[in-house]
Amino acid sequence: MASSMAAAVAASLSPPPLSAERPIARGGHFSPGSPAGSRPLGLHSARCRGLSPATRKPRSLPRAAKVVVAVKADPLKIMIAGAPASGKGTQCELIKTKYGLVHISAGDLLRAEIAAGTENGKRAKEFMEKGQLVPDEIVVNMVKERLLQPDAQEKGWLLDGYPRSYSQAMALETLEIQPDIFVLLDVPDELLVERVVGRRLDPVTGKIYHLKYSPPENEEISSRLTQRFDDSEEKVHVSKGQCSCASVVDMRDLFVI
Numbered sequence: 001m002a003s004s005m006a007a008a009v010a011a012s013l014s015p016p017p018l019s020a021e022r023p024i025a026r027g028g029h030f031s032p033g034s035p036a037g038s039r040p041l042g043l044h045s046a047r048c049r050g051l052s053p054a055t056r057k058p059r060s061l062p063r064a065a066k067v068v069v070a071v072k073a074d075p076l077k078i079m080i081a082g083a084p085a086s087g088k089g090t091q092c093e094l095i096k097t098k099y100g101l102v103h104i105s106a107g108d109l110l111r112a113e114i115a116a117g118t119e120n121g122k123r124a125k126e127f128m129e130k131g132q133l134v135p136d137e138i139v140v141n142m143v144k145e146r147l148l149q150p151d152a153q154e155k156g157w158l159l160d161g162y163p164r165s166y167s168q169a170m171a172l173e174t175l176e177i178q179p180d181i182f183v184l185l186d187v188p189d190e191l192l193v194e195r196v197v198g199r200r201l202d203p204v205t206g207k208i209y210h211l212k213y214s215p216p217e218n219e220e221i222s223s224r225l226t227q228r229f230d231d232s233e234e235k236v237h238v239s240k241g242q243c244s245c246a247s248v249v250d251m252r253d254l255f256v257i
């Protein structure tokens, strides 16, 4: 008796079958007395079919066991916006690590297009060199395709540097791609300029340094640091202008549910 009871409980605690009636509730009770496989569905199936409690088979309580079916929540989707050097990179690392999201940076996607020498990359570079926004017809599709890749769909995503205009926000909205959270980093201009002008990249490790606030660890690293071609004081002012308060407020209204 004891061993058949143990076997019944063990069987009923194995994953439920992938049928149309697979329970979606987080918990439920069932009687291990009925045939294995159908057991976890018993009470829930009755619920699904709308049977009244009176029509259900009475449970034999001493043999009842509790099953918890884990339902995978939708993956988290976050958008983060802020001027250059507002701290997006740092925050993105922290958020990505904490929530296991796929980090998708519009700027990185564009730089990858440039590095790959694609037509889109060549066109994008002209705008980026002038500190201007790359036209929507390049950016929207590029971002959309990346968001729809399996890794981002499965793990959730952290979208960085997009949208930068109301039209870009609307483009995603039209595609029914919406974040759960919209983060806006608001930093005073003087601080942004200081950060951008001192920012350096280690081309070997990809690590970002700041000559004053986060200097390289040694002479070897220091000698190979480069400055991003678009990191300049002028760019801060241009980029701040690109993302005016009005458009950010509009975007917030669009995304905050």
Ligand SMILES: Nc1ncnc2c1ncn2[C@@H]1O[C@H](COP(=O)(O)OP(=O)(O)O)[C@@H](O)[C@H]1O
Residues within 6 Å of the ligand: 083, 084, 085, 106, 107, 108, 110, 127, 128, 129, 131, 132, 133, 134, 135, 139, 160, 161, 162, 163, 164, 168, 230, 239
């Ligand atoms: N969403 C976007 N729409 C249009 N252009 C963009 C977008 N994101 C990035 N870019 C272009 O790429 C450049 C670099 O962007 P990014 O890597 O986000 O750097 P930063 O945060 O320093 O502006 C921008 O100045 C702009 O020209």
